[in-house]
Amino acid sequence: MLFTLPDFTKRQWLTLVVFGVADFCNAICVSLQAPFYPKEAERKGATATEYGLVFGIFELVVFLVSPFYGQNLNRIGPKFLFNGGIFTVGTCAILFGLLDKVEGHYPFIILSFLIRIIEAMGNAAFLTASFAIIAKEFPDNVATTFASLETFFGLGLIVGPTVGGALYEMGGYTTPFAVLGSALFLSAIMTAFVLPPNGEAEVNTKEGASLFKVLKIPGVLLASCSIIVTSMSIGFLQATLEPHLRQFSLSPVVLGLMFVINGGTYALTAPFYGWLCDKKVLPKVITVMGCISIIIGFSMVGPAPFFPGSTVLWVCIVGLVFHGLGIAAQLVASFTDALRTCVAHGFPNNLETYGLISGLWTSTFALGAFIGPSLAGILYDHMGFRNGTMVVVGLNAIVGIVVVIFICCAKRTPAYKEVVTQEDLKSNMSLTDSGSHLLSNGHHTPSGRANSVAIERPPGMNGIITCNSYKNRHGTWHMKDTGAVLIGPYSSSYGSLESRGFLESLA
Template sequence: MKFTKRQWMTLLVIGIADFCNAICVSLQAPFYPQEAEKKGATATEYGLVFGIFELVVFIVSPFYGQHLNRIGPKVLFNGGIYTTGVCAILFGLLDKVEGHYPFITLSLIIRVIEAMGNAAFLTASFAIIAKEFPDNVATTFASLETFFGLGLIVGPTVGGALYQIGGYTVPFAVMGTALFLSAIMTNFTLPKHEQGTDVETGSSIWATLKIPGVLLAASSIIVTSMSIGFLQATLEPHLRQFGLSPIVLGLMFVINGGTYALSAPVWGWLCDKYIPPKTVTIIGTLLVAVGFCLVGPAPFIPINTSMGVTICGLVLHGLGMGAQLVASFTDALRTSIAYGFPNNLETFGLISGLWTSTFALGAFIGPSVSGILYDSIGFRPSSMFVVGVHLVVGFIVGLFLMCTRRSAQYVEMKDDKIGNGDLHAGESKSGTISISESIRSIRSVANGISIERSRPPGMNSLIACNSYKSQAWPRKDANGLSMGPYSYSYGTIDARRNGGATYLQGVA
C-alpha cells in the first residue's frame, strides 16, 4: 500500500491516541473494586460504575454520528480525547472522597462524562479513516483496532503495576496526562475537513438499519461484543478450578485479545483485496462458535475442562472477533452507499456511530446475560448461548448472500475503447449497443458494492447505485426525456470519454 505523508501521519496519531485511550478506559479493573469496597460500596454498585460506561456509549454514539458533519470530525475527535483524559485524571482523585454515597455518585458522574468523550473519539476516528483511506477502509480500520486492542490488553497490566508503585492516584494521573498530550499532538497533525450541515432528512441511523445488509452487520457487531463481555464476567470463575496464580490468570485474558489484535490487520487486508466482507463475517461466526465449544467445553463434548483445550478455544475466539468486527464496519459502509446513501462524511459518520453504538450495546448485554446464566446453569451450558446466537447470525448472513447472488440489481459495464463517437456509431449500425462487444468486466453488487477499477486512485471508488439519487436526471425532471429506446422509466445511460467507460445504471 502506498500512502501519502498526510495518510501516514493520520494513521500514526490516531493509533497513538487509540492506544492511550484504551488504556485509560480499562486500567481501573484490577484495583477499583477493592477501593470501592473500602468506601462501603457493594458489588452491584461498583459493577454499575463499569456497566454504565457502555450504556452511555450506546446512547450517545448515534447522536454524534448524525451531527458529525456539522461539528467537524477533527473537533469531535480532539474534544473526545481531551474529555477522556481529564476524566481519567479526576477518577484518580476519588480515593480522597469520604463517604459511601459521595464516592459512588462521583464515580458514576465521571464515568458517564468519560463515556461521552470516548464515544465522540471513536465515532470521529472511524469517520476520519473512511474519509482519508477510501480505497483501504478495512485495512486501516483493522490496523487501528490493533492499537486499541493492545491498549485494552495492556491497560489492566499497566494500571496494576502503577497502582503497586504509587497507589490509587498514580495510574490515572500518568495515563490521563499521556492521553491529554496525545490530544495536543493530534490537534496539530490531523487534517481538517470541511464542515457542513447535519445529515439530510431521512439519512439517520434508523434509515441505515432498514437496509438488510447493514442490519446484519450491526447484528454481527452486537453478538461479537456479547461474546467478549461473556468471558470478561465468567472466565475467571470458570478457571478457579485450576488454582492459577494472578499472573497466569491475567495471561488467560490476554490470549483472545492478543489474537484479535494480531489478526485484525490480516482480516482487513483480506476484506479489501480478496474476500467479500459478508463471507468474512460467516467465517468469524463459525470461529467464535467453535471457540466457545472448546472453552467450556460444550456439554455435548465428552471431555473435562483442560487448560490446553481452553487456550485453543480462546485463540479461535480471538480470530473470530477480528473477522467479525473488521468485516462489519466495511460491510455496513459499502452496503449503505450501494443503497443510495451519499458517499461523503455524513454517511461515514452515521456508520461510525452505528458501529460504536452497537458494540457498546453488546458489551452491556454480554456480562449481564452471562452472570444470570452462570448462576443458574453453570459455565458449560451457558456458553451455548454464545454459540447459538453466532450460528444464527452466520446462517442468516449466508442465506442473505445466496439470495442476493441470485438476483443482482446492478451491474457495471466498462469498455476502455467506447466513447461518445463509438456509442453513436454502434447505435447507428445496429440501433442498440452490442453488450457482448462492449463489456470488458461485469461486477455485481451482490456483496454490497461495485468497485470501479477504471477510476484514478485519487477518486473515491465507492459507487452509489440502485437509487434514484444515482440517475443522470432527477425523475421529476425527466418527463418526456428519451434517448432512442431508453427513457427514465427503464434506466439512464451515461456515455463518458473519461477512461472510455460506459455505464448502464438500472433503476431499482
C-alpha cells in the same frame, strides 16, 4: 499474493500513526481502573453491585449517545469531535484518580457515576469520529486501516490494567490516572497538528440520513447483529471465565494471561482480516468465518456439554485462540460491510454516511458489551458455564446461517447499467438533424435515441466521489459537476477510482 504495505501518502502515514497512538492511550485510560478501583470502592463502603454498575454504565452510555454523534458528525465536525473526545477522556481519567480524596460512601459513588458517564460520552465521540475519518481519509484501504487501529485499541485494553497496576504500586491510586491521562492529552495535541482540516460542509446531504433508514437495509441489519453477538461473547468470558478456571488453581499471573489470549489474538489478526476485505473478499464471507471460529472456540473453552469429559486447560487455551480469531473477523468485516451496503443502497458516499455507520458500529458494540456480562451472570448461576456457552454458540450459529442464506439469495449487481442523463437528452435533441451521433465508446447510433453511457457502479450510488482527503470533496469528480462516463471496475473501498489510466484517456 504476498501481504504488502499499502502505498500511503506521507500525510496518511502520519494520520495512521497519530490515530494509533491516540487509540492506544484512549484504551489504556478507559480500562486502567479495573485492577484497583474495586478495592478503593470497598474501602469507601461501596458494594460489589454498586461499583459493578460504575463499570457497566460506561457501555450503556456509549450505546445511547453514539448514534447521536454519528448522525450529527458533519455538523459538529470530525476533527473537533475527535479531539474533544480525547480531551474529555483524559480529563475524566485525571478526575477519576482524585476520587480517593472524596470522603463518604454516597459522594464517592455518585461522583464515580458522573465521571464515568462523561468519560463514556467522550469515548463515544472519539471512536465515532475516528472510524468516520478513517473511511474518509483512506478510501482504498478502509478495512485495513480500521483493523490496524482496532489492533492498537485492543493492545491498549490489554496493557491498561497491567500498566495501571504497576503505577498504582509505585505511586498510589492517583498516579496511574494522572500519568496516562496526561499522555492522552499529548496525543490530542498531536492530532490537532496532523489531522487534515474539516473543510466545508458536505453538499450531497439533501435528506438527513437516519439510523432507522440504515437499519431497514437487511445487509446493514445483519452486520449490526454480528457486532452485537460478537461483543456479547467477549463480555460473557469477561464475567465468567475466572470462576470457570478456578478448578485449575492458577496463579494470578497465569490467570491474567488467560484473559490476554483472545484479546492478543484479536489484536494480531485484525489487520489480516482487514487486508482480506480490501482485496475484495466479500465481508459477509469473513463474517461467516468469524461465526464458525467463535462457535469452535466456545465449544472448546467449556467444553460444550455434548463433548464427553471435563475441562482441559490446553483445550481451553486453544478455544480462546479461536475466539480471538472469530471476533477479529466479525468486527472488522461488519464495519466494512455496513458501509459498503449503505452506499450501494443510495446513501451518499460522504462523511455524513461514514459518521452514521461509525455511530452504529460503536453503539451496537456497546450494547452487546452491556448485555454480555449481564446475561452471563444469570446463565452461569442457573445453567453453569458449559451449558451457558451454548447460548453464545446458538446466537452465532443463527447469525452465520442467516448470512449464508443472504449471500445465496442476494441479487447479483449487473455488470453494466445503461443510464440516460439530462445532458444526453438535450444533446440528442440538438443532433436530430445530423442523423447520427456518437456513443461514449465512439460508435454511431441512429438519431432519435438518447446518448447512453455504460457505467459500472453499485445500484443507488448517485455519484462518483474520490476522497483521499477532506479537501477534495468538492473536487473534479463531485456528483453535481460530473457527467456520466465509462469507467472500469469501481473500487470496493467507498468510491475511489481504480481505472485512472482509462479515465485519463477520456479527457
